Amino acid sequence: MRIGLTYDLKREYLEMGFSEEETAEFDSDETIYYLKEALGSLGYEVVRIGNIYELTKHLNNGERWDLVFNICEGLYGRSREAQVPALLEAYNIPYTFSDPLTLSLSLDKAMAKRIVRDAGVPTPEFFSITSVKDLEEKNLGRDINFPLFVKPALEGTGKGISTDSIVWDKDELKKQCMKLLIKYRQPVLVERYLPGKEFTAGIVGTGEDAQVIGIMEVKFLKNAEASIYSYNNKKFYEDRVDYALEKNKKLINEISKIALSSYRVLGCRDAGRVDLKADKDDRLYFIEINPLAGLHPVHSDLPIICSKVGITYRELISEIVKSAWERKGKSVHCLSLL
Numbered sequence: 001m002r003i004g005l006t007y008d009l010k011r012e013y014l015e016m017g018f019s020e021e022e023t024a025e026f027d028s029d030e031t032i033y034y035l036k037e038a039l040g041s042l043g044y045e046v047v048r049i050g051n052i053y054e055l056t057k058h059l060n061n062g063e064r065w066d067l068v069f070n071i072c073e074g075l076y077g078r079s080r081e082a083q084v085p086a087l088l089e090a091y092n093i094p095y096t097f098s099d100p101l102t103l104s105l106s107l108d109k110a111m112a113k114r115i116v117r118d119a120g121v122p123t124p125e126f127f128s129i130t131s132v133k134d135l136e137e138k139n140l141g142r143d144i145n146f147p148l149f150v151k152p153a154l155e156g157t158g159k160g161i162s163t164d165s166i167v168w169d170k171d172e173l174k175k176q177c178m179k180l181l182i183k184y185r186q187p188v189l190v191e192r193y194l195p196g197k198e199f200t201a202g203i204v205g206t207g208e209d210a211q212v213i214g215i216m217e218v219k220f221l222k223n224a225e226a227s228i229y230s231y232n233n234k235k236f237y238e239d240r241v242d243y244a245l246e247k248n249k250k251l252i253n254e255i256s257k258i259a260l261s262s263y264r265v266l267g268c269r270d271a272g273r274v275d276l277k278a279d280k281d282d283r284l285y286f287i288e289i290n291p292l293a294g295l296h297p298v299h300s301d302l303p304i305i306c307s308k309v310g311i312t313y314r315e316l317i318s319e320i321v322k323s324a325w326e327r328k329g330k331s332v333h334c335l336s337l338l
Ligand SMILES: Nc1ncnc2c1ncn2[C@@H]1O[C@H](COP(=O)(O)OP(=O)(O)OP(=O)(O)O)[C@@H](O)[C@H]1O
Pocket: 124, 149, 151, 155, 156, 157, 158, 159, 161, 191, 192, 193, 194, 195, 198, 227, 228, 229, 230, 275, 277, 287, 288, 290
């Protein structure tokens, strides 16, 4: 079987003049090397394609693959993660992970929260704004209480998240919203601040076959800038964060229920990660979902979960390919067939 590999290589974008932060979600040479190695060791013929611009060239040259292993994050727009899958669907080429609708929905944290909340999954109160004027219409202190957490609505990898994300009054809220609106030029999500424990759940599979393979508590060490998984805490995680496999059965059941309901209602496929956080009374909430979870074998959360539960990187990649391959020939429009 011939598998094409699509990815956004961080180094290439840095060479083009994009900044460290602009390329934060993109993949390292190492990730692509290990991914190709794992696929090769499973007996697949692997073709490195690259980003969407390379993909269009290959497609125009008439090249085709049995399956594309896609981890492109995209560069522009809130549907950026959906662009490569949309192109592949247009050419009727099977690919790994979620489809364009799911990828677009999940990248927009406010949209994802509305869908997940509708499915009865606990999610902290929130609103999103596109200008600071929008704040005037909000019933602060009544519909939603301080402290609040402020973040860009359309980013990942902790971009725009720092100690300043926690705001305690209207002035701080206004200042932080202004800062993010100017810097990221996208809606800002304001939600109830949850000060409790943080977890991330790894999922493999699709629909009814999806399973939580492991749950880690993300624990912040004394070097961490705050008890939040901020851009800097993620970047320097070796010194600042400790990951503990959750062993408490009751907690595992509760977290798995939230994670799987969110994953399924959003239509995620093959693998992903759901982030959860607790409030001061230990009640757990959905924070966000990552249908394109990082795949660096050592540094990314999903492979870290795998290594803690005894699943090798090669096994993880094999399960992703298997899950994607099972879709082949089935209607992509009928969720029950996924
Ligand atoms: N409402 C909240 N209350 C408290 N902390 C929060 C809240 N929302 C987010 N955080 C903190 O900020 C971190 C990053 O938030 P979130 O997961 O939404 O961003 P992200 O950049 O998309 O993450 P990822 O790298 O997983 O894609 C969370 O892991 C958590 O520590």
